[in-house]
Amino acid sequence: MALQSILARFKTGFAIAKASLGVLRREKWLLAFPLLYGLALVVGMGVLIVGVAAALLGTTFGLAALDQVAGLADGTGETTFTVLGLVVSFLGMFAATSIATFFSAALVYSVGELFAGEQTSLRSGLAGAWRAKRTILAWGVVGAVVGMIFRALESQDGWGAQLVRMITGAAWFMMTFFIVPVIVFQEGGVRQSLRESITTFRETWGETGGVTLGIGLVILPLILLTLAAGIGAPLLLAADPASVIVYTIAPTLLVVGALLVIQNAAVAIAKTALYKYATDGDLPEEFDGIDPDAITKSKRSSSAAMGGTTGRKPGQI
Numbered sequence: 001m002a003l004q005s006i007l008a009r010f011k012t013g014f015a016i017a018k019a020s021l022g023v024l025r026r027e028k029w030l031l032a033f034p035l036l037y038g039l040a041l042v043v044g045m046g047v048l049i050v051g052v053a054a055a056l057l058g059t060t061f062g063l064a065a066l067d068q069v070a071g072l073a074d075g076t077g078e079t080t081f082t083v084l085g086l087v088v089s090f091l092g093m094f095a096a097t098s099i100a101t102f103f104s105a106a107l108v109y110s111v112g113e114l115f116a117g118e119q120t121s122l123r124s125g126l127a128g129a130w131r132a133k134r135t136i137l138a139w140g141v142v143g144a145v146v147g148m149i150f151r152a153l154e155s156q157d158g159w160g161a162q163l164v165r166m167i168t169g170a171a172w173f174m175m176t177f178f179i180v181p182v183i184v185f186q187e188g189g190v191r192q193s194l195r196e197s198i199t200t201f202r203e204t205w206g207e208t209g210g211v212t213l214g215i216g217l218v219i220l221p222l223i224l225l226t227l228a229a230g231i232g233a234p235l236l237l238a239a240d241p242a243s244v245i246v247y248t249i250a251p252t253l254l255v256v257g258a259l260l261v262i263q264n265a266a267v268a269i270a271k272t273a274l275y276k277y278a279t280d281g282d283l284p285e286e287f288d289g290i291d292p293d294a295i296t297k298s299k300r301s302s303s304a305a306m307g308g309t310t311g312r313k314p315g316q317i
Contacts, residue, residue: 013210097143
């Protein structure tokens with residue numbers, strides 16, 4: 001009986017994944033958000049790299065000058081560069097997390113307005129995410145700290161460390177699966193948002209797994225097929241693979257990037273639909289035909305969980 005219930009929840013998740021791809025097919029402009037994320041990330045990382053290069057150059061000349069004037073203890077330079085490396089890693093993770101969260105929030109905001117039957121646009125989505133900028137930046141700090149912890153775990157050898165990484169990685173994925181919809185649709189800080197995300201995942205874990213797996217089963221084969229055609233085939237069949245790959249690698253990477261953009265947008269749509277059900281008790285009308293009773297209905301309202309009624313419609317911050 002328990003297995004049948006689990007399978008039913010995953011089946012519902014697959015149906016939600018299919019409906020999410022249908023929404024994306026109809027509202028193709030939503031793909032602009034993950035595209036803007038990629039552009040912003042490239043620009044942000046470029047600025048960070050330039051800043052790091054300037055910092056390294058300045059630190060090198062500064063240490064050399066100090067050593068000539070006052071003399072430095074052995075290992076001072078190494079320690080300084082180690083600290084600088086940690087700071088740069090933290091800033092990089094903070095920038096990546098904040099940028100990703102911002103554009104995901106803009107996408108979720110727009111999807112929420114669509115589900116509420118409101119007019120929305122790219123500008124509206126970006127404005128909605130901007131209103132939650134403080135929480136997004138705070139979440140960027142949390143993401144950077146957790147990222148540094150995971151990096152420390154990755155530096156450890158042995159099967160025990162690998163097991164810890166797997167368990168903590170899976171736990172973090174589950175805890176933060178709904179963090180963006182919570183940031184967008186709820187008032188509160190990072191702690192409250194994380195608590196609400198965990199609660200929502202616990203109530204919809206089967207459907208969440210089905211959604212992730214369902215969208216992955218559509219996108220992953222296409223990615224593998226693209227890589228096989230653009231890179232694998234020249235390596236195996238061409239007499240001079242390098243002369244062929246030089247022409248195929250750019251289109252291959254563009255197609256793979258486009259597929260990842262589609263996956264990102266479809267998962268965000270599905271998250272928003274599941275979050276709406278967990279908090280409101282209803283699936284959006286775009287998901288007609290999916291049996292809501294197959295999802296464990298929330299026994300609390302989102303507004304109650306946050307300490308009161310906010311009076312906002314879905315899609316409002």
